[in-house]
Amino acid sequence: MGYLNNQVVTVDAILTTKGRELLARGDGSFNIRSFALSDDEIDYTLYNPTNPSGSAYYGEAIQNMPLLEAFPDETQMMKYKLVTLPRDTAKMPVVTAGGISVVDLSQGASVTISPQTLNYLGNNQVQESSGYSFTVSDVRQFASAQGVIGQGITTAAATSLNSISMQTNGTNVSRTVIGTSCLLTATGVNTLFGAMGNTTSTLYSILAIIGLDSGARVQIPIQIKRS
Secondary structure (H helix, E strand, O other): OOEEOOOOOOOOOOOOHHHHHHHHHOOOOOOOOOOOOEOOOOOHHHOOOOOOOOHHHOOHHHHOOOEEOOOOOOOOOOOOEOOOOOOOOOOOOEEEOOOOOOEEEEOOOEEEEOOEEEEEOOEEEEOOOOOEEEEEOOHHHEOOOOOEEEEOOOOHHHHHHHOOOOOOEOOEOOEEEEEOEEEEEEOOOOHHHOOOOOOOOEEEEEEEEEEOOOOOEEEEEEEEEOO
16 A cells, blocks of 8 residues: 555556455456545645635645545545535434444354434434345355345345355455345354364454445455364
8 A cells, every 4th residue: 555646646446355356257247336425635724714825725625635546445444425415404314223233143153133223304313214224245254045135125236236246356355235124144164264173263354335326335354163
């Protein structure tokens, strides 16, 4: 990772790890349909309305901040997407996972994640009508057939995405589904846990949840313990 020269306009386009996985499938699942903008690098606390040089310089520190070059880890970039909200919105939407801060599973155990969005369209708490996307960073840690299931949304896009095989290929180890909830079932296979007899082994991955209407997102650690 490096910095871009903020004195010139630069278009630095790359595929994320997830994008490479979709492209490697060769089945048409790599299909760019939309784009998003984010301001991850911006520290708005640097806006200084007391700058002695006048109002034209209030944002000088922000404008001079270095920009990060694009990097392929989609779990660490574009965390703060720009969204369109009604005028006079005072609070940004926030996705929660029903009080779950860590998904802690033993082998073969299941859990259903049902997100809610706070502060969206004047509601204290609401489930978004278009649902949520759920991305697990390493699908190998879940049951081979139906380990990650999106539930509650039956649109064509959701049905197509949710029907993609759980099978992995090379670096293709993540999986994304769409729904109002997501059922996770931990693997019952011991292979990924290391040496036999090591009953304290734990597998770690990440679940990223994005509201498809609000653009709000949350990342939750997943721990799967050998039993």
